[in-house]
Amino acid sequence: xxxxxxxxxxxxxxxxxxxxxxxxxxxxxxxxxxxxxxxxxxxxxxxxxxxxxxxxxxxxxxxxxxxxxxxxxxxxxxxxxxxxxxxxxxxxxxxxxxxxxxxxxxxxxxxxxxxxxxxxxxxxxxxxxxxxxxxxxxxxxxxxxxxxxxxxxxxxxxxxxxxxxxxxxxxxxxxxxxxxxxxxxxxxxxxxxxxxxxxxxxxxxxxxxxxxxxxxxxxxxxxxxxxxxxx
Amino acid sequence: xxxxxxxxxxxxxxxxxxxxxxxxxxxxxxxxxxxxxxxxxxxxxxxxxxxxxxxxxxxxxxxxxxxxxxxxxxxxxxxxxxxxxxxxxxxxxxxxxxxxxxxxxxxxxxxxxxxxxxxxxxxxxxxxxxxxxxxxxxxxxxxxxxxxxxxxxxxxxxxxxxxxxxxxxxxxxxxxxxxxxxxxxxxxxxxxxxxxxxxxxxxxxxxxxxxxxxxxxxxxxxxxxxxxxxxxxxxxxxxxxxxxxxxxxxxxxxxxxxxxxxxxxxxxxxxxxxxxxxxxxxxxxxxxxxxxxxxxxxxxxxxxxxxxxxxxxxxxxxxxxxxxxxxxxxxxxxxxxxxxxxxxxxxxxxxxxxxxxxxxxxxxxxxxxxxxxxxxxxxxxxxxxxxxxxxxxxxxxxxxxxxxxxxxxxxxxxxxxxxxxxxxxxxxxxxxxxx
Numbered sequence: 001x002x003x004x005x006x007x008x009x010x011x012x013x014x015x016x017x018x019x020x021x022x023x024x025x026x027x028x029x030x031x032x033x034x035x036x037x038x039x040x041x042x043x044x045x046x047x048x049x050x051x052x053x054x055x056x057x058x059x060x061x062x063x064x065x066x067x068x069x070x071x072x073x074x075x076x077x078x079x080x081x082x083x084x085x086x087x088x089x090x091x092x093x094x095x096x097x098x099x100x101x102x103x104x105x106x107x108x109x110x111x112x113x114x115x116x117x118x119x120x121x122x123x124x125x126x127x128x129x130x131x132x133x134x135x136x137x138x139x140x141x142x143x144x145x146x147x148x149x150x151x152x153x154x155x156x157x158x159x160x161x162x163x164x165x166x167x168x169x170x171x172x173x174x175x176x177x178x179x180x181x182x183x184x185x186x187x188x189x190x191x192x193x194x195x196x197x198x199x200x201x202x203x204x205x206x207x208x209x210x211x212x213x214x215x216x217x218x219x220x221x222x223x224x225x226x227x228x229x230x231x
Numbered sequence: 232x233x234x235x236x237x238x239x240x241x242x243x244x245x246x247x248x249x250x251x252x253x254x255x256x257x258x259x260x261x262x263x264x265x266x267x268x269x270x271x272x273x274x275x276x277x278x279x280x281x282x283x284x285x286x287x288x289x290x291x292x293x294x295x296x297x298x299x300x301x302x303x304x305x306x307x308x309x310x311x312x313x314x315x316x317x318x319x320x321x322x323x324x325x326x327x328x329x330x331x332x333x334x335x336x337x338x339x340x341x342x343x344x345x346x347x348x349x350x351x352x353x354x355x356x357x358x359x360x361x362x363x364x365x366x367x368x369x370x371x372x373x374x375x376x377x378x379x380x381x382x383x384x385x386x387x388x389x390x391x392x393x394x395x396x397x398x399x400x401x402x403x404x405x406x407x408x409x410x411x412x413x414x415x416x417x418x419x420x421x422x423x424x425x426x427x428x429x430x431x432x433x434x435x436x437x438x439x440x441x442x443x444x445x446x447x448x449x450x451x452x453x454x455x456x457x458x459x460x461x462x463x464x465x466x467x468x469x470x471x472x473x474x475x476x477x478x479x480x481x482x483x484x485x486x487x488x489x490x491x492x493x494x495x496x497x498x499x500x501x502x503x504x505x506x507x508x509x510x511x512x513x514x515x516x517x518x519x520x521x522x523x524x525x526x527x528x529x530x531x532x533x534x535x536x537x538x539x540x541x542x543x544x545x546x547x548x549x550x551x552x553x554x555x556x557x558x559x560x561x562x563x564x565x566x567x568x569x570x571x572x573x574x575x576x577x578x579x580x581x582x583x584x585x586x587x588x589x590x591x592x593x594x595x596x597x598x599x600x601x602x603x604x605x606x607x608x609x610x611x612x613x614x615x616x617x618x619x620x621x622x623x624x625x626x627x628x629x630x631x632x633x634x635x636x637x638x639x640x641x642x643x644x645x646x647x648x649x650x651x652x653x654x655x656x657x658x659x660x661x662x663x664x665x666x
Contacts, residue, residue, distance in 0.1 A: 002526075003500075003525040003526060004482055004483050004499065004500035004525050004526070004527060005483070005500065006483070006500045006501070006502055006523055006525065007483045007484075007487070007500060007501045007502065007503075008502040009501070009502055009503040009504075009507075009508045010508055017515070018507065018508055018509065018510050018515060019510060019515050020510045020511055020512065020513050020514070020515060022365065023365075024360070024363070026363060026595055026597060027597075052597045052598055052599075053360050053361070053363075053597055053598070053599045055598075055599065055600060057598075081487050081488070082487055082490065082503075083490050084490070084600075084602065084609065084611060084628060085600075085611060085613065085626070085628045087613065087624075087626045089598075089615050089623065089624045090623075090624070091617060091623055092617060092619075092623060093617070101613075103600060103611070103613070103628070107487070107501070107503050107508070110508050110509065112509065112600075114600065134488055134489075134490060135485075135488045135489045135490075135637075135640075136488065136489045136490025136491075136633055136636065136637075137490075138636055139632060139633065139635075139636035140490075140633070143632075147324075160317075161316065161317060162316065162317035162320040162665060162666075163317060163320065164317065172322055172325055173324060173325055173624075177325075179325060179326070179329055
């Protein structure tokens, strides 16, 4: 059976011995060297570089985000071959833009970089997909779409993942989505019971269509009468 | 003459004939009273190209929770696998936006519930980064003890349940017995067994009680023996080896590209461990090895996890030896409550207690991503603060979510029974995947 050659993290020459960071300042400090390289390579597409709690944020143009991440992934001087996370942030202050965030790691150079692209208010929620660069982006982007409604263009199968595909109440992690959902618990229960499960599950997969009929008569009557579940 | 053998063969069928009736194997008399079993050509039913769709889960013991896999099979070979998740989704991240930092810690128990103490500490590390706090030396070592103990119990659950999936029952009992010992230690430390909520921003919920280290020392002494016994029973077991070697192979480049982490990544031959490469809690000062596999199959994942448990024991021994005296919590009134006797007798301490509990500590605006080496892989907590007592965004980077996303790639071309072994090797916890 064939054996793989082991890939070692931190294989680049001349790296310092990694140590637990101490006395990290709130703002400022040493930026990730990749930030300077990005500025030299992409110029105005790099809007801002900031260092927060020792982590370097690079805020980039959304239109160039894919190209920038592809360069970070492929260029041997950067070699960000590992995608940790794709996520988004919406602030409580409605005037602030929504941020789409990629957490990238370079195993070779032991670097961590946060790439951000902003979606201004009123703009369509669209970001480029990095699925063609990192296969691991598949479910991360689907979750981000599921929770925020951000469409990742170029993703081959952008569907809801944690919520079901017919979920129509919106996107839960948006700030305009109430914590307990849009309907009362009684209404949510009614909708769940009235749903046609076969619309979600093919007959081959699973069928729980008769679940409502299996409930005891008195419980069905109580649910029909609109009884709340204690909320 | 109809012997038992010929009757059995005569009764067996090979399928439905053109007339719609079961086709019999024709008996051909030969020497020695034996039978020739070749069926004449043309009566084998044509099964080529007919695919079957089968559903595993969401309620199935081998899916380790409410995972549902829809498999398209060609005979017994998996052609396509479509995972469905989300049955356990409860919106942890949304709830976190409505909770103070210390109030989020109980939620971290519940995302990866086999690694509670590790999650508690990882979250506290993230929040402390936002507050600019560095914990005391004693707390640092206690946290290392907590993290390594929870790594051991998580791997023990993995080993026990995977052995059951593949058909061995004994290692399950042995590993759960040892897990019980660790839960007893947690119970002695923080009072809870499963949902520990062991950490606080700036320290721990409690210092270890007197005599607790003796229990830990006893565990560190006896646990490697249990591990050796499991090793003897499983590692060279013919069934185990046959079910796991060469199954679900991921090459190192694929593993990195799919974002795998933890034992999944290391079994594929990538020497990356957050404790070594992006250290936290002074892990760089401990002497331990990172096991790396070279085949990337289920068997190597097993070997990596077994060795990680031994290395955790080594770290525990060093942590016991170096545990310093001193306070557990930092001396920082922004996050730490005053002593109870002062809060009930002094006005200032009472106000301080009230403000800290009712309003909550407020970090400066900013953001922090803290990743730790959890048993399943790189567990990250990303927190964004706008200066208020509740985070604007609390993101969990779940390692088993990303690891599970590679399952279609791993199972395709394997047999249906291998799907169970591959799924078990990922070490999923649905609480963490669905959140």
